[in-house]
Amino acid sequence: MRHVLSALVQNVPGVLAHVSGMLASRGYNIDSLAVGETEDPHLSRMTFVVVGDDHVLDQVRKQLEKIITIVRVEDVSSYDYVERDLMLMRVKAPPGGQRSEIRELVDIFRGRIVDVGPDEIMIEISGRESKVQAFIERMRPYGISALARTGRIAMVRSAEATADESEPSPAEARG
Template sequence: SRGYNIDSLAVGATEDPNLSRMTFVVVGDDRVLEQVRKQLEKIVTVVRVVDVSAHEHVERDLMLLKVRTPPGARSEIRELVDIFRGRIVDVGSDEVMIEISGRENKIEAFIERMRPYGITELVRTGRIAMIRSMNSDGSDGSD
């Protein structure tokens, strides 16, 4: 046993067409995180390993969710989608598909609000993250 679990894994293209970015979410103490870093650095094709949690960063998760729309519930569901700043991306006769992104706790809270209506399908990307930019005065780039 390697002594840790990968909670989330996301892979995608980057600004460099020759490189892909892999975002691993691993929960553990410093020893576990160092073990993961060393194992990743042993892989020949790994260019760089960065622990974004050691820096100010932005973290997001993307989810698509289908939920039943019982009679009279569409307006309630639409209102919740708006409150959570999601989007309805497909409408069927008895269900809607919703896209929502944000921090993991926002996604989890939205899922809990949708459960009573009947979630029929759900898929998530897993968390992705990027270190915040620093301004010339040393502050981060957030508002």
């Protein structure tokens, strides 16, 4: 099973290396990882995607909660949530009919052309992983020159209240 975890961490040097190293040393594979500053410049949000059963999820959460720089860990995938992935792709697109076909596909997938060269264009697509993957497959016949993707980011919808918000996590209890 695929689990999306969100960890609120102190924004200090080395926290990413510490967290990813701890998970790797215990044999847990991270399918996706994204980190960014939150509305509080002293905190960052790390979003992980891990695959495993509930036992694996429980072990990953316990290991994360032991790390001093982690403020709170939440299993986002157990709630109603929104997730997004961002991709930039450079694809072969000589002027003419092929470029028009690609432009139509970009519009259908609600993407944007962000750069145009003589024989290539750069496209930005964001959305659920399945949408991004479907777009990649549609572009393969045209010739993908380069592709870069972010890790997944996710957030619980505002109508949902999480149980973890009312009780401090082990990291919060430590002070």
